[in-house]
Ligand code: DX5
């Protein structure tokens with residue numbers, strides 16, 4: 001069953017890295033890799049196969065040229081089919097902050113904006129929270145984690161570290177993004193950290209060992225003959241990686 005993130009389990013006595021017992025592990029299939037002519041069917045398939053959430057890539061063809069997917073009307077129609085699923089919308093559009101009210105209206109659970117595309121990310125985070133919407137901050141590969149970014153990231157429920165250039169499925173995971181995860185995890189011991197792009201059981205383990213606890217996966221789920229096994233293996237990769245991180 002797909003629900004909101006379970007509460008963080010933090011061991012008594014502190015919030016420093018090393019004192020954490022566990023962060024919730026979550027696997028979110030990206031339906032972009034499924035058969036887009038059967039979006040509701042594909043969504044139902046991965047929910048039944050054990051997905052924790054559904055990742056929906058809303059691209060406007062402008063922010064990433066040539067990457068044009070689906071918009072709010074389609075997500076609203078999907079919501080009517082799946083009233084309880086956790087919908088995680090990855091907005092790769094120009095001026096994403098202008099869509100917050102609409103995202104709330106169509107029943108999105110969490111919306112993630114790109115740092116690079118958003119005029120005032122801090123104001124967007126506050127507005128989303130005012131609407132009762134969870135909000136994420138996505139970082140494209142070229143974006144570095146520095147003091148300014150950290151102060152903005154603090155306002156968000158999740159930071160999404162893109163492990164491929166945003167735009168298309170089927171690209172290879174960029175291991176050079178792992179230090180960004182480590183930096184973020186050191187500063188934010190309990191914040192959700194998500195990776196997206198080229199995620200397989202092996203790369204999920206690398207990401208979790210660097211601090212990630214949520215993984216989006218398109219190709220490695222939908223191109224598998226056995227969705228349940230694919231999701232289970234991704235979860236296992238995240239769990240293995242998290243153990244490595246806890247021991248570090
Ligand atoms: C890429 C998208 C991803 C994409 C992932 O820009 O944000 O969510 O669907 O696909 P895979 O897992 O195939 O890299």
Ligand code: ZN
Nearest residue numbers: 057090196216
């Ligand atoms: Zn995505």
